[in-house]
Amino acid sequence: MKIYDRVLLPLFGLAFWIIGTLWYEVRGPSVFETTSLRYWINFILAPIASAIVCIAILKWRHIPAREWAAAALLIALPGMLGEAVLLSRFAVFMPRMQAASAGRYGAFLFAAYALFLTISVIVTLTATS
Numbered sequence: 001m002k003i004y005d006r007v008l009l010p011l012f013g014l015a016f017w018i019i020g021t022l023w024y025e026v027r028g029p030s031v032f033e034t035t036s037l038r039y040w041i042n043f044i045l046a047p048i049a050s051a052i053v054c055i056a057i058l059k060w061r062h063i064p065a066r067e068w069a070a071a072a073l074l075i076a077l078p079g080m081l082g083e084a085v086l087l088s089r090f091a092v093f094m095p096r097m098q099a100a101s102a103g104r105y106g107a108f109l110f111a112a113y114a115l116f117l118t119i120s121v122i123v124t125l126t127a128t129s
């Protein structure tokens with residue numbers, strides 16, 4: 001992986017996390033605090049959409065398949081660290097949502113990160129075997 005990509009991918013991850021966090025700060029109550037159906041639709045579709053965007057970035061940057069796992073971590077880690085801070089002070093950073101929604105929000109995020117990282121690891125393992 002090029003040094004440029006080692007800098008660009010975490011910056012992309014940080015930007016992606018900030019945009020997503022701002023989106024859910026505004027739209028979160030309509031996703032996490034309405035119906036179970038709305039929550040589960042978002043729980044399924046948002047991680048898929050996030051993974052597609054992140055995979056498109058890896059392809060756009062021509063990251064070799066054998067390096068996808070490392071590249072995926074570079075994208076995911078800024079958001080994962082940011083989410084750890086956000087979830088620890090959920091009521092402060094997400095004031096439009098009820099504190100009780102933190103668990104649903106955390107599970108939602110966990111699914112999104114897990115899907116993208118799992119796909120990246122599978123691609124890397126397939127490429128190196």
